Amino acid sequence: MSGEILVRLVNVTKYFRDTANMSPFRRLHNKEQRYVEVNNVTIHLYRGETLGITGLPGSGKSVIGKLISKVIEPSSGKVRNDSPTFLASHNHRFTGRHSLNQMIETILLSYNVPLTDFPDKIGQILSYAELQDKSKSPFDQLTVSEKSQLFIALTYFLKPEVVIYDELSRHLTPLFKEKFRTVIDLLMMENKAVVLIEDELKLIEEKANYMTWISHGQVRKSGKPEEVMPVYENYLSRYNESLRTKNGELFDLDYKMQRQAVGNEEAMRRVSRHSKSLLDKDVKKLLLTTLVVMTLCLIMFILVWQQVAYEPKTEMKDETAIVKKKEAFTDKYAFVVVEADNQPIIYQNRPVVKVPAGTLMEVTGFNDTDYRISYGDKAMTMKRSHMLYINPAALYDEHDFDELSDYMYSNYANFKDFFNSYLGKSHATINKELYPESSDRFRIKLTKNDIFLHFNDANKMTGISFPMLKADELKKKFNIKDRQWIVKIGDAYAVADFERKQWLYFKM
Incomplete structure (x- = not known):
C-alpha cells in the first residue's frame, strides 16, 4: 500500500x-x-x-x-x-433493456477500450463470468448471482x-x-x-x-x-x-x-437565509409597487382638484415612411441540416436558442431569406444561410454501408449497428447508457471518440457525425463535384461534407 x-x-x-x-x-x-x-x-x-x-x-x-x-x-x-x-x-x-452483449459494449466504451478489441474483451468477460450462453439475454433477466x-x-x-x-x-x-x-x-x-x-x-x-x-x-x-x-x-x-x-x-x-441530528447545520442555515432573502425581496417589491400607485393617485387627485386639463402630446409621424411587410412563406415540408455552429432560432423577432452544426430541423415553409421551422410545436424561423436543404421526395444517390465504410471513421464503421440503434432514443437514455464526455442540449461527444450525437427539439437523437477518411478517393470513385454529397442509405440519409471532412448520418 x-x-x-x-x-x-x-x-x-x-x-x-x-x-x-x-x-x-x-x-x-x-x-x-x-x-x-x-x-x-x-x-x-x-x-x-x-x-x-x-x-x-x-x-x-x-x-x-x-x-x-x-x-x-x-x-x-x-x-x-x-x-x-x-x-x-x-x-x-x-439498464435492463439491452442484451448482455450490448451492456458490456456500453461499459467498454465508457472505459475507452478500443473498439477493435471489443469482440475479444466481450468473449473473455462472458467466459470468466460463466455466462457465455447468456450473451443475447436481457440484463434484467439475469439472476442476482449471475449479475454478481x-x-x-x-x-x-x-x-x-x-x-x-x-x-x-x-x-x-x-x-x-x-x-x-x-x-x-x-x-x-x-x-x-x-x-x-x-x-x-x-x-x-x-x-x-x-x-x-x-x-x-x-x-x-x-x-x-x-x-x-x-x-x-x-x-x-x-x-x-x-x-x-x-x-x-x-x-x-x-x-x-x-x-x-446533523452536526453541520450551516447548510440548512444557508437555506433559511436564502428563503428569508427571497421573502424580503418580495415584500420590498410589494411595498415599492404600493408606493408608486399611491403617488400616481395623489398626482391625479391634485390635477383634478386644480381643474388642470391634460392634453396628450401628439406625435407627428412621417407620412413618407414606408412600412416593410413581412414576406409570406410558401408552404413546403422538408428538412434542413444546420451547417455552422450557433445558428439562432427566431420566435417573435427574438432568438430563443442557438443550435450547433449537425442539428436536423423540420421545415414547414420558406421565403427568400428564411425557413419556417417547427420547434417545440411552434412555428419559428431560421435564416437560410448555413443550411443544407434535404427534400424527402428527391431522388438522391443510393448506396449501402459496404460501399462507403472505407471512407468512414473506423470506430463508427466497425460498430455502426450499435451506434445506429440509439437513433430516436431520448437524451436521458443516451446520457445514462453511453456516458458521454459532454451533456450539451443538441450535441454530445462520446468519450475519447471523434463521434458526436445530435438531438432535435424533442430531445430525441436524430443524427451521428464522425470524421471522413480518404476524401479525394471518395470523390473520384463516385464522381462527386459538389462540396457536399447527399446519399440515401436504406431508410436513412448521410451527408458527406468535404469542407469539414465529416459525415453526418441521420434519420428523418
Missing part, C-alpha cells in the same frame, strides 16, 4: 428529503422531512489498499459506496475522487483504479467466491484500491488491510481488522440478543438519534 490517497470523504453528510405534496416555500423551511443516510463521515482510501466497510443492514454502507463513486453528491462535506471508479452494486441500477459474477468479471478485465464491491459475496457459489478472492488479489498486485462493502466478515478479515464499521450512518470505529472485528462482533452479539427482548427498539438509541 502506497501513501497516495485516491479517495477522500471529509465530514460528508447525505440526507434525502420527502418533498411530496409540499409547497416550495415549505420545502425551504421544513427540516423535519428528511432522512439522514450518512452523518459526518470521513474516510480515506489509499492506492493499493483494500478497505472493508461493514455494518448492519440500513446502516448507510451502500450510500457510502455511491458517494465514493460519485453516483450521488453529498448534502454537505467534500468528496474527492479523480480516479476511474467501478461501482459493482445491485443498488446501482444498470458479471460485475466481478468486468473489474477483472477493466482494472479501474478504484473498485467498489457492494455486498456481492453473499450471492456467489463457493467456487465463484474463490474467483472473487483471486480478482481482489490481482487488483492488489496491480496497486489498485478496493472497497469491500460486506456483511460477510470472513472475507473482510482475509482481504482487508483496513476496516471501517458504520453504525446508523456514522463511523463507529476504524482501524486494522484485528482491532475493529472483536468490537463489532461483540456489538452484533448484543444486537441479536436485543431482538429477543421487548425493548429491542431501544438498543443503540443514542446512535439512532445522532443519525438524524
Whole structure:
C-alpha cells in the first residue's frame, strides 16, 4: 500500500428529503422531512489498499459506496475522487433493456477500450463470468448471482483504479467466491484500491488491510481488522440478543438519534437565509409597487382638484415612411441540416436558442431569406444561410454501408449497428447508457471518440457525425463535384461534407 490517497470523504453528510405534496416555500423551511443516510463521515482510501466497510443492514454502507463513486453528491462535506471508479452494486441500477452483449459494449466504451478489441474483451468477460450462453439475454433477466459474477468479471478485465464491491459475496457459489478472492488479489498486485462493502466478515478479515464499521450512518470505529472485528462482533452479539427482548427498539438509541441530528447545520442555515432573502425581496417589491400607485393617485387627485386639463402630446409621424411587410412563406415540408455552429432560432423577432452544426430541423415553409421551422410545436424561423436543404421526395444517390465504410471513421464503421440503434432514443437514455464526455442540449461527444450525437427539439437523437477518411478517393470513385454529397442509405440519409471532412448520418 502506497501513501497516495485516491479517495477522500471529509465530514460528508447525505440526507434525502420527502418533498411530496409540499409547497416550495415549505420545502425551504421544513427540516423535519428528511432522512439522514450518512452523518459526518470521513474516510480515506489509499492506492493499493483494500478497505472493508461493514455494518448492519440500513446502516448507510451502500450510500457510502455511491458517494465514493460519485453516483450521488453529498448534502454537505467534500468528496474527492479523480480516479476511474467501478461501482459493482445491485443498488446501482444498470439498464435492463439491452442484451448482455450490448451492456458490456456500453461499459467498454465508457472505459475507452478500443473498439477493435471489443469482440475479444466481450468473449473473455462472458467466459470468466460463466455466462457465455447468456450473451443475447436481457440484463434484467439475469439472476442476482449471475449479475454478481458479471460485475466481478468486468473489474477483472477493466482494472479501474478504484473498485467498489457492494455486498456481492453473499450471492456467489463457493467456487465463484474463490474467483472473487483471486480478482481482489490481482487488483492488489496491480496497486489498485478496493472497497469491500460486506456483511460477510470472513472475507473482510482475509482481504482487508483496513476496516471501517458504520453504525446508523456514522463511523463507529476504524482501524486494522484485528482491532475493529472483536468490537463489532461483540456489538452484533448484543444486537441479536436485543431482538429477543421487548425493548429491542431501544438498543443503540443514542446512535439512532445522532443519525438524524446533523452536526453541520450551516447548510440548512444557508437555506433559511436564502428563503428569508427571497421573502424580503418580495415584500420590498410589494411595498415599492404600493408606493408608486399611491403617488400616481395623489398626482391625479391634485390635477383634478386644480381643474388642470391634460392634453396628450401628439406625435407627428412621417407620412413618407414606408412600412416593410413581412414576406409570406410558401408552404413546403422538408428538412434542413444546420451547417455552422450557433445558428439562432427566431420566435417573435427574438432568438430563443442557438443550435450547433449537425442539428436536423423540420421545415414547414420558406421565403427568400428564411425557413419556417417547427420547434417545440411552434412555428419559428431560421435564416437560410448555413443550411443544407434535404427534400424527402428527391431522388438522391443510393448506396449501402459496404460501399462507403472505407471512407468512414473506423470506430463508427466497425460498430455502426450499435451506434445506429440509439437513433430516436431520448437524451436521458443516451446520457445514462453511453456516458458521454459532454451533456450539451443538441450535441454530445462520446468519450475519447471523434463521434458526436445530435438531438432535435424533442430531445430525441436524430443524427451521428464522425470524421471522413480518404476524401479525394471518395470523390473520384463516385464522381462527386459538389462540396457536399447527399446519399440515401436504406431508410436513412448521410451527408458527406468535404469542407469539414465529416459525415453526418441521420434519420428523418
